[in-house]
Amino acid sequence: MRHRLLALIAGLLFPLAFAPYDLWPLLFVSVAAGFWCQQQAGSGKEAFLRGWLYGLGMFGFGVSWVHVSMHDYGYMPLWMAIPFTAMFAAFLALFYGLTFSLSWRLGRSALVFAGIWLLLDWLRGWLLTGFPWLYAGYALIDTPLASLAPLGGVWLLTLATVLLSATLIQLRQPGPLRWVAAGLSVLVLLTAIASHFLTFTHANGPEQKVALVQGNIPQDLKWQISMRGETRRIYHELTREIPADTLVLWPESAMTEFYQTITDFIEDEGNQLADRNGALITGIPWRSVSDAGITYRNSIAAIPLRDSENDSERVYHKQKLVPFGEYVPMQSLIRGLIPFFDLPMSGFTPGDPSQPNLQVLGHTVAPFICYEILYPQLVASRSHDADVLVTISNDAWFGTSAGPVQHFQMARLRALETGRWLLRGTNNGVTAVIDHQGRIVDALPQFERDVLYSHYQPRTGITPFMALGVWPWLVLSGLLLLSAMLGRKKKHPHI
Structure with missing residues (x-):
C-alpha cells in the first residue's frame, strides 16, 4: 500500500x-x-x-x-x-x-x-x-x-x-x-x-517592429452579441496610435464576427496600418459558402486581404481543433445533452494541411492558432521557409488557473526547437515576444488591456529537429x- x-x-x-x-x-x-x-x-x-x-x-x-x-x-x-x-x-x-x-x-x-x-x-x-x-x-x-x-x-x-x-x-x-x-x-x-x-539558424535581414494588442475582454462577455460594437471600439482605440512600419498582432477571435460580416471594418483597420507601411495579423472566424453547404473555420488573416494577389498566402485556417471547444465528437449523439457540448465556436471544420504560410511585410510567417503550437512536428514542418513564428490564443477560457501559463511555457520551446523568434498574441495573457533561444524578450502582465511594443529578428536555417x-x-x-x-x-x- x-x-x-x-x-x-x-x-x-x-x-x-x-x-x-x-x-x-x-x-x-x-x-x-x-x-x-x-x-x-x-x-x-x-x-x-x-x-x-x-x-x-x-x-x-x-x-x-x-x-x-x-x-x-x-x-x-x-x-x-x-x-x-x-x-x-x-x-x-x-x-x-x-x-x-x-x-x-x-x-x-x-x-x-x-x-x-x-x-x-x-x-x-x-x-x-x-x-x-x-x-x-x-x-x-x-x-x-x-x-x-x-x-x-x-x-x-x-x-x-x-x-x-x-x-x-x-x-x-x-x-x-x-x-x-x-x-x-x-x-x-x-x-x-x-x-x-x-x-543552426542565423539572422536574415533587419529587425521588424511589432505591436501585440491584448484586448482583455472577459470571457463571459466576449461572445455576447451586445459586446460586438464595444469589441470593435477597444481594438480600434488600442491600434490607432501604433507608429508606422509596425506589424500589429491581434489575438485569436479578436473579433467574434465572421470576416465576411465585418469585412469593411477589418479592411479599414488594415489599410490604415498599410498607409503607414505596417500590416495587421488578426484571428477571426471565417465562413465559406459552397455547393456542399456552409463551412465555419477558426482562422488567422493578414490584413489588408481584399485585392491581395494570392488569398491563400493571406489566410490560414486552423488544422488542429480542440475537442468539445471547437468541434464535438459524435455530435449527432451528444449535442444538446448539456450546455458544455454547445459552446461558442464548437462547430468548426479543420483547415487543409497543405496551406502555405502567410506573407506579411516581405516576411514569411508560420501561423499557429492556440492549441496547434503544442504539436512539435506540425510547427517544425511549417517552419522551414519561415522568418518568424506567430501564435494567437484566447486562454481566457481557463481563468486564473495554471493552464494559460503552462500553455505559454510549452509555446516557448517551439522557438528553441526551430531557432525562430515567436510572437504570441492573446486576449488576456500571456502576450509575449520570444527569441530564437526560447527566452522572453518582452511580455505583458496577464489580465490587463494594453499593447506590447517590441521587435523580432527574422531568421533562416534548419535545426536537426526540423530536418529529422x-x-x-x-x-x-x-x-x-x-x-x-x-x-x-x-x-x-x-x-
Whole structure:
C-alpha cells in the first residue's frame, strides 16, 4: 500500500516542475520515485496500478484547470465538472499504467522505462487528435539541458529526463544494464554541454517592429452579441496610435464576427496600418459558402486581404481543433445533452494541411492558432521557409488557473526547437515576444488591456529537429525495447 501511495505522491510532484511553480528539480525526483515504485512491484498488474496512480496524480493536479472552462464558461454544474475532469485525468493516467507495466514485463531497466515512456507520450499526442500536454521536456526550458531542443525537440528532452532520473535508481542495483544506462546518461550530458556551442539558424535581414494588442475582454462577455460594437471600439482605440512600419498582432477571435460580416471594418483597420507601411495579423472566424453547404473555420488573416494577389498566402485556417471547444465528437449523439457540448465556436471544420504560410511585410510567417503550437512536428514542418513564428490564443477560457501559463511555457520551446523568434498574441495573457533561444524578450502582465511594443529578428536555417523530427527518437526507443526483449529471450529461452 505504501508503494501505491508513494506512486500517487510522485505523480503529484510532477506538475510542480512546470509553470507557474517552476520547481524543475522535482521533475527528476518525481520520475525517479515513480521508477523505484515500478521496480518494487511484484507483478505486471501491480506495476500497472502504480503507474496509473502516478498518472492520476500527474494529471489530476496538472490539468485540474480543465474544470474552469466547463463550469465557469460551459455552464456545467460544479458537481458535474469535477467528475468529468477526474474521468479525463483517469483516462490519461492509463498511458503511465501501461508505461510502468510494459517496462516491468520487459526487464525493469532504466533504458526500457525511458523508451516506453517516450513511445506512449508520442501516442498520447496523436491518439484521438491527441493531448500533447505536460511532456516532461517542457519543464527544462530554463535549464542547461534545454540546449538539446534544437537537436531533438521536446522528445529528446523528455527521453533525457526519464533516462537520467531512472538511472539514478538503476545504479543502486546489480547487473550490467546499470553501466549501460549510466554510459548513455553521461553521453546525454556531454551532448547537452556541446550543443551550447552549436548554432543552426542565423539572422536574415533587419529587425521588424511589432505591436501585440491584448484586448482583455472577459470571457463571459466576449461572445455576447451586445459586446460586438464595444469589441470593435477597444481594438480600434488600442491600434490607432501604433507608429508606422509596425506589424500589429491581434489575438485569436479578436473579433467574434465572421470576416465576411465585418469585412469593411477589418479592411479599414488594415489599410490604415498599410498607409503607414505596417500590416495587421488578426484571428477571426471565417465562413465559406459552397455547393456542399456552409463551412465555419477558426482562422488567422493578414490584413489588408481584399485585392491581395494570392488569398491563400493571406489566410490560414486552423488544422488542429480542440475537442468539445471547437468541434464535438459524435455530435449527432451528444449535442444538446448539456450546455458544455454547445459552446461558442464548437462547430468548426479543420483547415487543409497543405496551406502555405502567410506573407506579411516581405516576411514569411508560420501561423499557429492556440492549441496547434503544442504539436512539435506540425510547427517544425511549417517552419522551414519561415522568418518568424506567430501564435494567437484566447486562454481566457481557463481563468486564473495554471493552464494559460503552462500553455505559454510549452509555446516557448517551439522557438528553441526551430531557432525562430515567436510572437504570441492573446486576449488576456500571456502576450509575449520570444527569441530564437526560447527566452522572453518582452511580455505583458496577464489580465490587463494594453499593447506590447517590441521587435523580432527574422531568421533562416534548419535545426536537426526540423530536418529529422521525432522519428530518430522513436526508432531509438524501439531499439531499446527490442534489445530488452532479445535479452529477456536469451535469459529465458522458453518464454
